[in-house]
Amino acid sequence: MLSWEFPPVVVGGLGRHVHQLSTALVAAGHQVTVVTRHRPGVPLEEYVDGVRVVRAPEDPPLFPLSTPSMLAWTMAFNHALTRAALRAAENGGYDVIHAHDWLVTHAAVTLKEHLDLPLVATVHATEAGRHQGWLPGETNRCIHSVEYWLGQEASRVLVCSGYMRWEVSRLLELPSATVEVVPNGVNSALWRAEPRAVAAARARYVGEGPVIGYAGRLVYEKGVQDLIAAIPKLRAAHPGLRVVIAGDGPYRRELAEEVRDRRLQRAVSFTGFLDEPDLAAVLAAMDAVVVPSIYEPFGMVALEAAAAGAPLAVASTGGLAEIVSPGVTGVVFPPKDPDGLADAVGGLLADPSFAARVAQDARVMVAERYGWAAIARRTVEAYGSALRHAPALDVKQVASMLAGSQRPPIEVPGGNLLSL
Structure with missing residues (x-):
């Protein structure tokens, strides 16, 4: 190879x-x-x-x-x-x-x-x-x-x-x-973080409201700018909401400037690149993981987040549309649509029992369909x-x-x- x-x-x-x-x-x-x-x-x-x-x-x-x-x-x-x-x-x-x-x-x-x-x-x-x-x-x-x-x-x-x-x-x-x-x-076992690590990650990022996350490269086609644009609407419905953006890439400076322009510095945390154990803990600590890609051949992070136990909200584009069944293993929204993103994520945050159910079904789906053997x-x-x-x-x-x-x-x- x-x-x-x-x-x-x-x-x-x-x-x-x-x-x-x-x-x-x-x-x-x-x-x-x-x-x-x-x-x-x-x-x-x-x-x-x-x-x-x-x-x-x-x-x-x-x-x-x-x-x-x-x-x-x-x-x-x-x-x-x-x-x-x-x-x-x-x-x-x-x-x-x-x-x-x-x-x-x-x-x-x-x-x-x-x-x-x-x-x-x-x-x-x-x-x-x-x-x-x-x-x-x-x-x-x-x-x-x-x-x-x-x-x-x-x-x-x-x-x-x-x-x-x-x-x-x-x-x-x-x-x-x-x-x-x-x-x-995906190797599901690698994405099952220790409870102590999950608790520590949640204590680090959670404020007075829920916390949602993104993980991946910071490039335009990953759509993180649409997640940032959706934050004001999400915070209006869920006061105190915070967002964790894990990863690095050439678009990071522009994204940080967008956060500053919207005066969201206290609501958004850029973690930089995280290795697998740390990323697994952060994903598991989230109330929802958002994959807002404009272009996504597959969507590996969706599998990893599902294996970690996080509820999924993904853009209905590319391979993501083949991984997530709406209302069964997660929720979906149109790409490049911050309002649609906010509505989809809001649905998970407003109904914890629904979020827990789709997260569990997604975890089972990943183990059954995407094992490396x-x-x-x-x-x-x-x-x-x-x-x-x-x-x-x-x-x-x-x-x-x-x-x-x-x-x-x-x-x-x-x-x-x-x-x-």
């Missing part, structure tokens, strides 16, 4: 996904090597829960991982990742390469050609989807072209929801037979499909397709048109 993040390097849900999937595959009797990036102070190679983890240190030239220099950083990272992966494969024995997202594409294609192995790619999100159907700048278009290349090179493309199967098939122009839905999973089995089935089919296209064919200027526009979610 190739991944740009793996614990202790965790940026978002992808790192946790790769960790849990790889350990579940090992538990099922498979041999797994994860090649990822290095963090100072961590071994360059070790076994973690039975998974061989090979970490590629950054080369001396400095390329910051930031938006203006992200493509340069990605190219440098892929050089280091390729060398580390080739060293790891010196003794052979591998059957398939599994690449996670576009940031490892160059290394994945190099290994596919050099080792003559089938390539499986998991597309966790798309650049067009993250920008509501637009590719506004050169960097966005470059990232999309890499995603397209990865999809065309892979024998099988895995996505986390039916929504993403539709999106990826159209955006990357893939036959539906090559795109398979394998949902994300089942996810690993479905992934192995996809590997088998990849081994039985030849790679889709060679590099020259893909380059020729990307160079074409007369291809029709592709409709993407949200009603915008992506013209390639």
Whole structure:
């Protein structure tokens, strides 16, 4: 497996996904090597829960991982990742390469050609989807072209929801037979916090009213700005309500400014990034956890919050709509609708017995449908499909397709048109 993040390097849900999937595959009797990036102070190679983890240190030239220099950083990272992966494969024995997202594409294609192995790619999100159907700048278009290349090179493309199967098939122009839905999973045991930790988290954040929370990256498409916009209406109905925003990201400053502009500093707490034990306790302490995403391929945090025992209020978008059954495992509201968000969350806060019931049903649903053993089995089935089919296209064919200027526009979610 190739991944740009793996614990202790965790940026978002992808790192946790790769960790849990790889350990579940090992538990099922498979041999797994994860090649990822290095963090100072961590071994360059070790076994973690039975998974061989090979970490590629950054080369001396400095390329910051930031938006203006992200493509340069990605190219440098892929050089280091390729060398580390080739060293790891010196003794052979591998059957398939599994690449996670576009940031490892160059290394994945190099290994596919050099080792003559089938390539499986998991597309966790798309650049067009993250920008509501637009590719506004050169960097966005470059990232999309890499995603397209990865999809065309892979024998099988895995996505986390039916929504993403539709999106990826159209955006990357893939036959539906090559795109398979394998949902994300959750280890429920990891999200059951100790009662003392939950009590401490609640004592820290609860004031004179209820407390609701958000967890995830602080980027525009996660919709946290809509949660902030809904706070005045929620506080009018539920005096003393407080909001906990857990996570970090490039949009944090704008969100903090929005909180100040609305004079909500005493009502909103930004926790920064929390590790799993601390986050589990915070989620379990909430009277409701809100997932207000504008774009959400799956909604891993909804599973984690449900496993922690929190009542869910989610935007009815993307994969979230496939996880939460309205009135059964949570409540839903239209994306980009602060009033609808306030009404949905308010329904949970006004009826504690209803909130407790949907939280319990969601917890059971997560345990039954999203356990990692089942996810690993479905992934192995996809590997088998990849081994039985030849790679889709060679590099020259893909380059020729990307160079074409007369291809029709592709409709993407949200009603915008992506013209390639």
